[in-house]
Amino acid sequence: MFRKINGLDKQRDGTNTDSRITLDSLKNNKNLTHLIEEIRKKTITLEKENCKIEYTWIKAHAGHYVNELADKLAKEATRNSDICYNKFPESEIEHQERQKSMEKWQQQWDHATEGLTTKEFFPNIKDRLKTKFNLTPSFTAMTTAHGKTRSYLHRFKITEFPECPCANGNQTADHLLYQCNKLNSDREAPTGYISTEDNWPAKKTRVGDQISKTVYRFYKLN
Numbered sequence: 293m294f295r296k297i298n299g300l301d302k303q304r305d306g307t308n309t310d311s312r313i314t315l316d317s318l319k320n321n322k323n324l325t326h327l328i329e330e331i332r333k334k335t336i337t338l339e340k341e342n343c344k345i346e347y348t349w350i351k352a353h354a355g356h357y358v359n360e361l362a363d364k365l366a367k368e369a370t371r372n373s374d375i376c377y378n379k380f381p382e383s384e385i386e387h388q389e390r391q392k393s394m395e396k397w398q399q400q401w402d403h404a405t406e407g408l409t410t411k412e413f414f415p416n417i418k419d420r421l422k423t424k425f426n427l428t429p430s431f432t433a434m435t436t437a438h439g440k441t442r443s444y445l446h447r448f449k450i451t452e453f454p455e456c457p458c459a460n461g462n463q464t465a466d467h468l469l470y471q472c473n474k475l476n477s478d479r480e481a482p483t484g485y486i487s488t489e490d491n492w493p494a495k496k497t498r499v500g501d502q503i504s505k506t507v508y509r510f511y512k513l514n
């Protein structure tokens with residue numbers, strides 16, 4: 293774009309580009325990125341010199357002389373190691389910083405020795421942040437293994453036995469989620485949801501991100 297504007301013959305009053313993104317960016321008053329602002333400034337300068345500037349989209353590689361010339365110059369510029377453009381828009385810096393902080397967070401989570409149960413449900417920070425659901429006390433209890441299951445209470449000598457009243461094993465969060473036959477009817481909704489794409493028992497990662505809205509119902513403790 294710059295080259296075309298710089299080389300613009302004053303007798304002409306139009307500038308062609310094959311970049312729709314550039315045209316859209318010029319029209320968007322909220323786009324204040326460096327290059328777009330530079331184009332606007334050039335336009336104002338040229339208009340003060342009695343040029344009427346209009347930007348028009350044209351098809352790329354369709355034999356337009358000036359467009360082909362701009363392409364050629366742009367390609368030459370990429371091969372010229374003396375030219376270095378290092379201005380980033382603010383949004384790009386924000387994006388990069390967010391990425392870095394996410395990677396750091398993920399590394400810390402990967403190496404964390406606490407929260408192992410939660411990690412089984414949510415191993416990936418990015419996926420967890422993308423998942424929207426209402427956190428309820430029951431759901432939090434299940435995904436942190438801090439619910440009042442008999443197994444948990446037994447560890448603290450609050451209940452005499454860790455076994456579930458269903459007599460099918462110790463009453464842990466996993467038991468309630470996957471095995472307890474007292475919760476068969478509660479399991480129907482999430483099982484049905486999961487079985488459209490996967491088989492039950494679903495992995496905890498899927499339980500956490502796909503059916504979190506209904507899964508808390510498993511935590512009806514007795």
Ligand SMILES: [Zn+2]
Nearest residue numbers: 456458472473
């Ligand atoms: Zn049970």
